[in-house]
Amino acid sequence: MSTLDLPDQGALTRRRIGRIEDPPRPKPSFDADVAIVGLGYVGLPTALAYHHAGTRVVALDIAAPRLTAIRSGEVDLVPDDRTRLRHALDDPGFVLTADVSALSRARAVIVCVPTPVDRYLVPDLSLLRAACASVVAHAVPGQLLMLTSTTYVGCTEDLLVRPLLRRGLVAGDDVHVAFSAERIDPGSAGVKTETVPRVVAGATPACTEAAANVLGSYAESVHRVSSLAVAEMTKLLENTFRAVNIALINEFADICRTLGMEVGDVIDAAATKPYGYMAFRPGPGVGGHCIPCDPHYLLWQLRRERMDAPMIATAMQQIAGRPGRVVDRIRDVLSARRRGLPGTRVLVSGITYKPDVADLRESPALEILQSLLEAGAIVGYTDPYIPVATLPDGIELIGVDEPGAFDPEVVLLHTAHTGVDTSWIGDALVVDATYGARGFANRVAL
Numbered sequence: 001m002s003t004l005d006l007p008d009q010g011a012l013t014r015r016r017i018g019r020i021e022d023p024p025r026p027k028p029s030f031d032a033d034v035a036i037v038g039l040g041y042v043g044l045p046t047a048l049a050y051h052h053a054g055t056r057v058v059a060l061d062i063a064a065p066r067l068t069a070i071r072s073g074e075v076d077l078v079p080d081d082r083t084r085l086r087h088a089l090d091d092p093g094f095v096l097t098a099d100v101s102a103l104s105r106a107r108a109v110i111v112c113v114p115t116p117v118d119r120y121l122v123p124d125l126s127l128l129r130a131a132c133a134s135v136v137a138h139a140v141p142g143q144l145l146m147l148t149s150t151t152y153v154g155c156t157e158d159l160l161v162r163p164l165l166r167r168g169l170v171a172g173d174d175v176h177v178a179f180s181a182e183r184i185d186p187g188s189a190g191v192k193t194e195t196v197p198r199v200v201a202g203a204t205p206a207c208t209e210a211a212a213n214v215l216g217s218y219a220e221s222v223h224r225v226s227s228l229a230v231a232e233m234t235k236l237l238e239n240t241f242r243a244v245n246i247a248l249i250n251e252f253a254d255i256c257r258t259l260g261m262e263v264g265d266v267i268d269a270a271a272t273k274p275y276g277y278m279a280f281r282p283g284p285g286v287g288g289h290c291i292p293c294d295p296h297y298l299l300w301q302l303r304r305e306r307m308d309a310p311m312i313a314t315a316m317q318q319i320a321g322r323p324g325r326v327v328d329r330i331r332d333v334l335s336a337r338r339r340g341l342p343g344t345r346v347l348v349s350g351i352t353y354k355p356d357v358a359d360l361r362e363s364p365a366l367e368i369l370q371s372l373l374e375a376g377a378i379v380g381y382t383d384p385y386i387p388v389a390t391l392p393d394g395i396e397l398i399g400v401d402e403p404g405a406f407d408p409e410v411v412l413l414h415t416a417h418t419g420v421d422t423s424w425i426g427d428a429l430v431v432d433a434t435y436g437a438r439g440f441a442n443r444v445a446l
């Protein structure tokens, strides 16, 4: 008899042929419903959403400082998630731990660890491999094991299905295995975690159903697809679509500036069309853990297939080169005023990769600050979320508390956090990489 409560018993019975004489396994007993592996920008809100929906959660992270920060509430969360965290920390049904053996006690284990790229833009799978190895090592019959990190097509098979089989655990038979990419928008209070539909597929139809049930315990909508590969590719399409459109609108911004108009006016007008258009906004580049990385998982995989994807490759090149163009633009603007970067006081306002988060990962500001320093400018930054920033070459910059006292000659508006006072800018030359700033005497668009 199967250790799983599966709707598709016929399929299982067929797969069991040849193992029919195996001794029956004891029914597993679980004291948690869900374990989340990786409590970062995505895993923590997800763990809180599950807990809020009434499930017992094991919240696992290997980084002790991260656990300490979560316990003390010193984490970057939207207000609703902050409230949820307070409730969770008071509840014995929410267990924060670094102990991977706790995974065996959860009915479902959900992996949500980072999938970055290295400095050569090659996927760095080391964290995901290590997390999946722990999950496989502690897997017990009857569990659902679900990957939710963004990754290449075939990864769930490579890192879960096959290693589990090597341990004698057959997907769809002894355990369920599934993929469902996280899609939340960390830091965005407007979109609640549970309202974002989840796309899911399992290694077998029974795995899909088991995963859909677990996701459905908190998510309002679950969309089932036909295979692990389709689910993995769906996430790559979503973020590649965004990357290509961001590259396009950045190019349009440059075109509009050259032709003497505000790109924002053009975007707003185009957005009145009720079909066939989606508004993307230009900026100083992209950051965070998704758009600068995810399409490289696809490009990397296609290289193995000896296949070109020129449109995606060009978009990613444009995205990678955008911070350099920002510095070139500042140089050009100064040069038109018979100035140069050496010795010029440049202040960058807002350095996180998007407004209202404390997330500096891959932020274009880091490369911009470093290039400005290398060009000889006197550089500072101001950002209420980031007291100290480490630049790519390891230099640490301390944020300027009183930007007016820095007396900038050029202000680069990089990230516009809500409610941040910019009255100190006065008559300084403003290079507006947000494309939406108004009311500055001396503003030029990026």
Ligand SMILES: NC(=O)c1ccc[n+]([C@@H]2O[C@H](COP(=O)([O-])OP(=O)(O)OC[C@H]3O[C@@H](n4cnc5c(N)ncnc54)[C@H](O)[C@@H]3O)[C@@H](O)[C@H]2O)c1
Residues within 6 Å of the ligand: 037, 038, 039, 040, 041, 042, 043, 060, 061, 062, 063, 066, 112, 113, 114, 115, 127, 130, 131, 132, 134, 148, 149, 150, 151, 182, 183, 184, 185, 186, 288, 289, 290
């Ligand atoms: N950040 C986003 O906007 C976003 C949105 C949707 C999807 N995603 C995807 O979600 C995944 C996670 O991204 P994130 O932004 O939450 O990452 P993150 O860097 O914020 O956090 C990841 C956490 O995982 C922990 N961790 C690493 N290895 C571990 C292990 N073996 N066991 C337990 N914990 C481990 C780290 O200590 C860290 O706290 C990525 O694949 C990313 O592409 C991210």
